[in-house]
Amino acid sequence: MHTVLVVVQVLVAVALIGLVLIQHGKGADAGAAFGSGASGTVFGARGAANFLTRTTAWLAAAFFASSLGLAYLVNDRTGRTSGSVTDQIETPAPGPVTEEPRLIIPAPAEAPAAVAPQAPAPAEEAPKVPE
Known part of the structure; x- marks a missing residue:
């Protein structure tokens, strides 16, 4: 039963997508009002819109029912x-705990000793050469 409902769900979804893509928007009705040849179709000027709308509603209801099922x-x-x-x-289920977990934190690397800034050394005078 589950497989049958999944198959029905997929088929109805594909048919629903196809019907929605086939339908014309609201702007397409303006062309039919000026005699664009839509009155000569199988469903007539307004029949196709009603048929597609009703079929879409029935397929949507079938999709909803199969989803609930x-x-x-x-x-x-x-x-x-x-x-x-x-x-x-x-x-x-958690397995048996053999020992309490420990957090291992590595020791921080030794930082070099802070060196205090030194004043620049005064320029040394040249040694005096005895004459």
Whole structure:
């Protein structure tokens, strides 16, 4: 049943996308009002718009119904009554703890000793040569 509903969901979605792309926008009706040849179509001047609109509504209803059916089947398949999908996620049980985890922080590298700025050395006088 689940597979059938998924196939129906995909087919209805593709058909719905196709019908929405086929339909003309509101601006396309102005051309039909001036005799652009739309009255000679299979559905008549206004018949195609009504047919496509109604078919789109029916396909949207079928898409909605198949979505609800899939949601019901998936929730029923798990056998749980929880309404949340995140509540259905199974978390693994923690294993036995052999020892308490320790945080190992490496010792900081020794920083060079701060050197105080020194004043520039005075220019030395040249040694006096005895005469």
